[in-house]
Amino acid sequence: MNTARFVFFGTLNDLLERALRGKEIVLTFAEHQTVKHLIESLGVPHVEVGEVTANGQMVGWEYRPRNGDRIEVRPAFGWEGEPRFVLDNHLGRLAAYLRMLGFDTLYKNNYCDEELAALLTKDSRILLTRDRRLLMRKVVRYGYCLRSLEPQEQLQEVIRRFDLLRQARPFHRCLRCNHPLERVEKGAILDRLEPKTKLYYEEFARCPACDQIYWQGSHFERMQGMLAGLKTSADKADFYQTHRN
DSSP: OEEEEEEEOGGGGGGSOGGGTTSOEEEEEOTTOOHHHHHHHTTOOGGGEEEEEETTEEOOTTOOOOTTOEEEEEEOOOOSSOOEEEEOTTOHHHHHHHHHTTOEEEEOTTOOHHHHHHHHHHHOOEEEESOHHHHTSTTOOSEEEOOOSSHHHHHHHHHHHHTOGGGOOTTOBOTTTOOBOEEEOHHHHGGGSOHHHHHHOOOEEEOTTTOOEEESSHHHHHHHHHHHHHHHHHHHHHHHHHHHO
């Protein structure tokens, strides 16, 4: 049997057993095993990885380590193009937050594995889940394993991982069904408004798919406050990274 030394960088350490974090890990392996298999055997899904090098040279997932190799594994970061998400079960609040930021986000609380696989294949969507084994499936090309159980912390994680704030278009998507919103004249929906809403608000949007109406009420102000907090958190993270490197 051969041995190789593995070093994981940055947030990938979150996915390792606590005793292995921040350390050089010596793995024993058989000649037929690929670097992908060995990395995932330690609990790190392939979709979390941005770059793998063996002895300083870039290698692909099918690389078969050699005895004495030093394998360095770095996390993925950022996203090219418009990110589109599909969320695993029990992530409804996170789905609403991502839609609030204007991102195309599919969610229901009873997806089966076959449905998720079909959605990922059809639209090249990013899978967000806490199920690492699901992320290790070959059909999953893009994904992220959520560390936190708290929805707002989960949102911060996703924003950092995919660099989302620069692409956000808040309040342009229906929180209920994900469809883009359209502006609607107040007169066209007047009979559906509560008296105080009629009195205090003039600008409205409507979802053409589910007919939900939106206006800049107290919920809008709360969301704006949350967005400001996210921006502050992102700025602090950028400052920390800049001054640490």
